[in-house]
Amino acid sequence: MSIPEVKEKWSARVSEVTIGATPAQGGTRARTVTIGGAGGIPFLSFDGALPHPPAIAIDVLDKQPVGWPKPLEEVYGDVWADPVQWARRAKELGADLINLRLTGIHPDEGDWPPSKAVEIVKAVLEAVDLPLIVWGCDFPEKDQRVMPKVAEAAQGERCLLGAVSQTEYRTLTAAAQAYGHTLIAASPCDINIAKQVNILVTDMGFPLSDIVIYPSTAALGYGMEYIYSILERGRLAALSGDKLMAQPVILDVGFEAWRVKEARADEEMADAWGPLAYRGPAWEAVTATDLLQGGADLLIMRHPEAIRAVREAVGQLMQGDGK
């Protein structure tokens, strides 16, 4: 018996963004990473091609983190006082990109001067040849002083810089434009705000094709479904031709997943929930893979077991797709 055709007739695709630049392109990266390009609902070969597998960036902080749970300490504890060594570890663990967070520049976290941030970014770029994502500290006045310097120091490397928002976008957009970087556009849980940020940024002359959307992230069991639906709605809009929603999406999975009780509570919950050593990575892996079904192109992650599971899942889901 023949069954009805169920492929949707999409009129557009998600745009592609390439992060990093090789020597031939004016940078020093060993390779670049391209994300986006999806022409259908995630991982359905019959619905539309997915040219690039979702990429994974591994988190590196500029200084020793506070309060990271034991499963993460076991992986990074010996290197996390030094961002360069930490970045090397991230590469060993199979990162596609390094996700560097400048936390020490925050007034409450050390108030480091721009020069120190620049020094760290340069050292990481020198030590590890993967494409780089760099986030400010989310304290606008300080980020405005630091991020232009960072952008300048990394000129030619085509980093992904974060994040511009509805209210704070001018300085970082100008810096990304001047020094050839791509941009993360943040929009808390709201598609209309995502579009608005894209309009503001492109009004300054920044190309839409160099933007990655950050719709905020929630952990499994802690509001994940809201983000899942925002991803689905965004993907449907993109495939239906809405150019302002057609940018690939980055999600901060590791940060959110390792914040919640299920990924932190140790002995006291072991009987009810099983050992943290397995439970924590599972929480991160499932947060990631659930959200991948909504539509995500770049995941920031932390634990190697979670990363391995996501890679295996993506490998299976991409069978018959890809380059």
Add this chain to the structure above:
Amino acid sequence: MALTGLEIYKHLPKTNCKDCGFPTCLAFAMKMAAKQVSLDKCPHVTPEAKAALESAARPPIQLVTIGADAQELKIGNETQLYRHEEKFYRPTLLAVRVWDTLEPTALSARLEAIAGLTFERVGTKVGVELVAVDNASGDAARFESLARQAVEVTGRPAVLMSAKADNLQRAARALSGKRPLLYISDPQQALAAAAVAKAENCPLAVRAESLEALAELTSKIAATGLEQIVIDPGARGLKGTLEALTRIRRAALKNFRPLGYPAIAFTTAATPLLQVVEASTYVAKYAAIVVTDLIERWQLLPVLATRQDIFTDPQKPVAVQPKLYTVGEVGAESPVLVTTNFSLTYYSVEGEVEASRVPAYILSVDTEGTSVLTAWASDKFNASTITKALKASGIEERVAHRKLILPGLVAVLSAGVEDESGWLVQIGPKEASGISSYLKNQWKN
């Protein structure tokens, strides 16, 4: 899908006899289309018309019932591809598998473990609802005895899985009245199994190698009068299963009857964590039942959390009643914690307060079911809403002190709350997980 008034009218007697209480058959049909009256109010409708109307009004995905009495479970009746459109109504059922080839001790241990697979999350009890009994031995007597034992020990309805219709019959008889789901793995025996399912009044799950073959099979079974069907697209592995489940859902929502049944999926990945990922993916993507070999608590918890997330109503956040709650034997010196009325937020706090064993008041402020930061950012959790809730709660008559604990994430509110309420504000930890040690070690009255 839903019929229009005119479509219904075509099947009515068209005599305008008014026995239904409406002036004309057309008026009645219009009311019926609006779901304000049911067909049984017309005493003159013919059995054929009744059958035609019922089958046309059947939802695009058949509603199927598994289990009986207090254990009755329903799947199907879904209407959406994307949860933001409306919502997904019937949470995926999880079935953990046991095999009749297991050694008796391993078998008992596994059944005991399944019996214990319930958890408390966000104020509700969640868990595995089915035990899948696999006739791996091919032996009828072993299958029957395991079926009895599995249902008895786990206290859950069964999915009885066999390649042989005869074996299904024996096990189904043993569970007579309990309405297990019969699963026939050999497509050649599907029609024989359908006869068993009809005779034993059980739903039947069938498998085929392709969706085309599956559609053919369900049409044949439906023609025998059995409509309580569950379908297994036969695909295994993440990619094939995801694609098949999506095709089924899309075809069903286009009113393609032969695939308009709830779907069953199986996890088969080699590594345990990947099976967790597989199960979660099928829960998110349209499986009505997931049969899995997973049994560890750390493996099932994320699958259950995925289910809770995906099946919540996207239109209204799950909220608790905004009021003053008490935990433990509170007194005049007990601490007062302030939070929102988003379920997830409230229960995160309540759980930690309970764990601390420090009796306490929790004031749940009406934030229209939003989280701490969402409510703060949308101005529903601020000095005046907190003060209003505080004054209205009667807490001032119940405690002798005037100190309240705010969530660490909204430390910025403290000056405003102090000014407006006259209470002293103490800043609690940012994460609920810090509450227990905060109450035990830091909170000083």
